[in-house]
Structures are given as structure tokens and as C-alpha cells.
Amino acid sequence: MAAPEKPALASLLSPRSVAEFADCWPDKIFAAHGEPARLPEFLRTRELSSIGALGSVYRGRLAFCSGARTSYMVPGDPAQAQRLFQMGLTLYFDDLAPYIPGAEAFLRQLETELGISEGSTRMTAWASPREDGAACHYDANDIISIQVFGDKRFELAPVREITTPYGRQYSPGTMPFEELYTQTANGFPDWRDVQFQAVDMTPGSVLFFPRGTWHRTFASADSLAVAIVVEPPPAIDCFLNELRLVLLQDPRWRKPLYGAWGNGEQRQQALAQAEQLLRDVPQASAVIAPQDMILPTVSEEQRLELIEPRTRFQRVPNTSAAAEQSPPPDDNGLEWVRISFKDEHDVQQTLASVEVPQQYNDVLAWLSQRCAPFSAQVLAEQFPSIPFDELKRLLQVCTRGGLLKLLWFPAIDTKPASSVP
Numbered sequence: 102m103a104a105p106e107k108p109a110l111a112s113l114l115s116p117r118s119v120a121e122f123a124d125c126w127p128d129k130i131f132a133a134h135g136e137p138a139r140l141p142e143f144l145r146t147r148e149l150s151s152i153g154a155l156g157s158v159y160r161g162r163l164a165f166c167s168g169a170r171t172s173y174m175v176p177g178d179p180a181q182a183q184r185l186f187q188m189g190l191t192l193y194f195d196d197l198a199p200y201i202p203g204a205e206a207f208l209r210q211l212e213t214e215l216g217i218s219e220g221s222t223r224m225t226a227w228a229s230p231r232e233d234g235a236a237c238h239y240d241a242n243d244i245i246s247i248q249v250f251g252d253k254r255f256e257l258a259p260v261r262e263i264t265t266p267y268g269r270q271y272s273p274g275t276m277p278f279e280e281l282y283t284q285t286a287n288g289f290p291d292w293r294d295v296q297f298q299a300v301d302m303t304p305g306s307v308l309f310f311p312r313g314t315w316h317r318t319f320a321s322a323d324s325l326a327v328a329i330v331v332e333p334p335p336a337i338d339c340f341l342n343e344l345r346l347v348l349l350q351d352p353r354w355r356k357p358l359y360g361a362w363g364n365g366e367q368r369q370q371a372l373a374q375a376e377q378l379l380r381d382v383p384q385a386s387a388v389i390a391p392q393d394m395i396l397p398t399v400s401e402e403q404r405l406e407l408i409e410p411r412t413r414f415q416r417v418p419n420t421s422a423a424a425e426q427s428p429p430p431d432d433n434g435l436e437w438v439r440i441s442f443k444d445e446h447d448v449q450q451t452l453a454s455v456e457v458p459q460q461y462n463d464v465l466a467w468l469s470q471r472c473a474p475f476s477a478q479v480l481a482e483q484f485p486s487i488p489f490d491e492l493k494r495l496l497q498v499c500t501r502g503g504l505l506k507l508l509w510f511p512a513i514d515t516k517p518a519s520s521v522p
Contacts, residue, residue, distance in 0.1 A: 107214040109207055112141045113247065113307050122309070126215070127243055127331075130257060130298065130310045137305040140247065143203035144327060149249050152228050152325065155194065156182030162195035168229060169319070172236040172272040182228075186323075191233050194226040197327065208329070217333040218398040225328045227318070229253065234318035237292050238272035243331035244316075245309050248302040251324030255308060256297040258315045262287040266313045267335055290315075302326065339394040340386075346397070346510035347385050353378060388511045396509040404507050405497045410478035410489070413508040414496060419443045420504050421469040424462065425454065434458050438465060440502040453502035461487075461495055468499060474508055 110119050117133040125131040137145065148158050156179055163182060164174035168191035177185055182192055198204040201224070208222045227235065227246075234253065239260050246255070260266065268280045273291055281289075292315045300308055302324075310316060348354040358375055360367030390411075396404055425437045440453045457465070464484055477496060481489050499505045 109141070109210040110214050112139065113245070115139050125309065128311055130300075130314070131308070132300050133307045134303065135305050137249075140305060141203070141207055143201050143207055144247060144249060146202060148201050149226075149325065149327070151183075152186045152192070152323075153183040155200075155226065155228075155325070156180060158200045159194055159197070160200065161197070164193045164195070165190040166193075166236075167191070167233065168235040169233050170236070172238050172275065186228055186230055189230050189233060191230070191235060192226075192228040194228070196223060197226050198224040211329070215331070217331065219400070221331065221333040223330045223332070225330055227324075227326050227328060229318065229320040229324045231320055231323050234320050235316070236272060237315055237317040238270050239266065239290065239313055239315050240270045240330075241266045241268050241312050243309070243312050244314075245307065245329040245331065246302070247327045247329070248304055248306040249325045249327055250304050251320060251322045253302045253318050253320045253324040253326060255300045255302060255310075256317050256319075257300065257310055258292065258295040258297045260290050260292075260313045260315055261295065262290045263313055265311075266290075267337070334398055336394070339398065340389070342397050343389050343393050343510060344386055347388060347513055350513050351381075351385070385513055388513050390511065393509075393511050401500070401507060404509060405500060408477055408493045408496060408507075410476065410481065411511075412477045412496075413474050413512060414477070414500070414505045415474040415508055416468060416471045417442070417503060417506055420452065422465045422499065422502075422504050423469070434460070440499070440504045442503065452504075455498050455502050457495065457498060464492070464495060465499075468504060474512065 107119050110122060114122050114133045116135050116139075117131075122131055122133075148154055159179045159182070161179070163177045163179045165177045165185050166172065166174045167189070174193060177192070179194075186192055198208055204224055208224060209219060212219055212222055226249075229235070229251075263284050266281075266284060268278055268284075271277065271281060271290060273289075277289065295315060297315070297317075300306075302308060353374075356374075358371045361371035361375070362368075363371075392407070396407075420440060420442050422438050422440045425439045435456045436459045438455050438457050439451055440455065441449050442452050443449045464480070464487070467480075467483060477489075477492065480492055480496070481487075484492065496505065496507075500507050
């Protein structure tokens with residue numbers, strides 16, 4: 102995990118090393134202090150030079166509060182950011198990156214270095230006037246806070262009652278949200294009597310703290326801090342999303358529980374239907390491999406790079422692939438193939454023209470005749486003389502061209518429709 106391979110992290114963490122951060126990520130507090138000049142350029146732009154400059158370009162959601170007294174936030178007008186700040190209020194800028202040149206590119210690089218899904222970071226900002234700050238709360242996401250100007254103290258402590266909380270932030274004294282009740286086997290979170298750790302932030306300071314960390318802040322001078330919110334999908338969401346795709350293949354799960362909200366015999370029949378379905382859940386979930394939980398969170402282009410024998414495809418309905426014309430003599434053995442779509446009026450539209458080796462004509466004909474899903478392994482068995490890597494490249498070309506759809510979920514054996522009760 103050498104620093105040169107991780108330029109986004111290295112630019113934030115110096116003079117400390119990326120290796121030191123790796124020992125803490127994602128479970129322990131980590132702080133690095135240094136001159137602001139070492140930070141990425143986007144953190145030193147005119148837009149972040151003052152609250153007024155930021156307010157003049159920012160058009161996202163803004164909220165404000167008197168953070169030293171309450172965590173309750175009120176929606177505000179970004180154009181009034183400077184005036185609200187001068188009134189002694191703490192400001193929260195919800196989505197900063199689109200308004201700061203270079204910020205979005207930095208976030209994508211940071212996601213790559215952290216090994217998390219694209220789009221799972223967001224850049225916010227907290228502006229606190231002197232002697233204000235943020236009331237005590239915890240977040241259900243990881244935070245990297247970067248002090249842009251001013252001095253501020255963080256006080257942090259782990260939440261004892263919940264490890265890696267799910268949902269959204271929580272402050273004692275606010276109304277709990279529904280999913281919090283599922284996580285409170287040890288009682289509701291309470292920050293009283295916890296031992297806080299103080300971290301003093303000066304311009305250039307960077308602080309990481311994990312989800313489920315109590316934190317409150319106090320600004321000793323007018324302060325602006327950029328916060329990178331790190332929120333990749335939790336494992337439960339990855340699994341449940343994939344399980345849903347698996348169960349949707351079974352007509353019994355697509356059938357409503359007719360009568361379940363009634364009484365008497367109709368209710369008993371519906372509950373018996375539900376009981377049978379629940380018995381089958383372990384078998385259905387067993388077809389999900391670890392990599393299947395990740396595929397729905399990545400782009401199709403990334404999925405195409407991960408093709409393996411078990412990867413499944415389905416021909417897009419009403420599409421076909423055929424050579425555009427009789428191939429002329431060609432030293433490189435390539436020909437142009439047209440991928441077409443025929444609509445309900447028998448009008449044929451060209452989706453793409455792709456150049457492929459002439460010896461793949463039989464493979465393209467086979468693909469154009471497929472109605473049901475098939476795996477890359479089945480294709481390889483059908484054409485054993487063609488190396489798998491070459492078939493993989495053809496599958497990539499045909500998917501990009503619109504002939505095929507890469508299926509991002511595993512298959513299950515389903516009962517025929519006639520057996521559905």
C-alpha cells in the first residue's frame with residue numbers, strides 16, 4: 102500500500118503515511134496535521150477561500166443551526182450563507198463537489214484507492230463562526246474532515262451501544278427513526294459519561310473517524326471544514342438487493358399473499374403459502390456467491406471486465422447480428438458486423454457496427470438465435486476450438502453493441518407456472 106500508488110490519500114495524509122492510515126481504516130480514529138499547501142489543489146481554490154465566496158457559487162441544499170445549543174437544522178438559502186454566518190449560525194453545505202473544480206475527480210480517485218464503489222463518497226462542508234460548532238451526534242457513515250481555515254476542536258468517543266450503525270445520524274433528544282429500534286438491543290445510544298478524545302484542528306489538519314463515533318465540535322475562530330462522507334452500500338443492502346433478484350425468478354414469490362389481511366380460511370391459506378416460501382429461502386440464498394453481492398453496485402463496463410465461465414447473458418429481444426456485406430479479401434481477417442433491432446413495425450434499426458474476426462460468424466449466428474439466458478461456459482462448450490479469452494472479448498463487444506445483456510444475478514431452478522398454487 103505504498104503512497105505513490107494512492108495519490109489522493111497521500112495528498113491528504115502527509116506527513117503521515119498511507120500505511121499508517123491503512124492500520125486504522127476503517128475502524129479507528131486517525132489524524133494528520135500539516136501545512137495547507139500540501140493538500141489537493143481543489144481545497145485551495147477561491148471558492149473555499151471564504152463563506153461569501155462559497156455561498157456565491159453553491160446551489161445545493163444548505164441548512165443552519167446554533168450548533169453549540171442544538172442539533173436541529175433549518176433549511177436556508179445558499180445566497181444568504183454569508184449573512185447567516187455573520188448572525189452566529191453554523192452552516193451545513195450538503196453536496197459541495199459539483200461546485201468546486203477538481204473535487205469530483207478527486208472523489209472518484211479516492212474511491213478507487215479505498216476500494217469502495219464509485220459514487221459512494223460525497224463532499225460536504227461545515228462552517229462555524231467563532232464560539233459555535235456542532236452538537237453531539239453520531240453518523241451512520243465514515244467521515245474524513247479537512248480543516249480549510251480557522252481553528253476547531255473535535256471531541257470524539259465510540260458509541261458503546263451500537264457498532265457500525267445503519268441508517269442515518271442520531272442525536273440524543275431527537276426522535277429516533279424506525280430502523281434504529283432494530284439496532285438497540287443494548288439500549289438507545291447515550292453519550293453521557295463517555296470518555297471523549299480531543300483533536301485540535303488547524304488549517305491543513307485531516308481527521309478520519311468511523312461510523313458510530315460520537316463527535317461534537319467547538320470553533321475557537323471562524324472555521325470552514327470540508328467533510329468527505331464515505332458511504333459505500335452496507336453488506337445487508339448488497340445481499341438483500343441480490344436476494345430480491347434471485348427470488349424474482351420464482352413465480353411463487355411474484356404472487357401476492359391473497360387473503361393474508363382477511364380472516365378465516367383465506368388467511369390460513371395465505372400464511373401456509375408464506376410458510377412454504379420461507380422454507381425455501383436458504384436454498385435460494387445459497388446460489389448467491391460473494392461476487393454476486395458486488396455486481397449490482399458496479400457499472401456494466403466494470404462487470405464486463407469480470408466475465409468468468411459462470412457469467413450469464415441474454416440476447417436482447419428482437420436483436421440480431423449479421424455481416425454487413427460479403428467480406429472482401431482482408432489480410433487481418435476482420436469484417437464489419439451490424440447489430441440490429443427490429444421494432445413492432447418490422448422496421449430495422451442499426452444499434453452498432455462492430456469489427457470482429459470472420460471466423461466468429463458461427464458464434465454470432467448462435468448468439469442471434471438464443472432466447473433463453475446462457476453462461477459463458479455454455480458458449481465455450483459450444484465452440485471449444487476458440488480460446489475462452491477470445492470468446493470473452495466477443496461477449497464484451499456484443500454487449501456494448503446492444504445484442505446481449507449481461508445478467509448481474511445468479512440463476513435458480515424455478516417451478517413451472519402450472520405448479521404455482
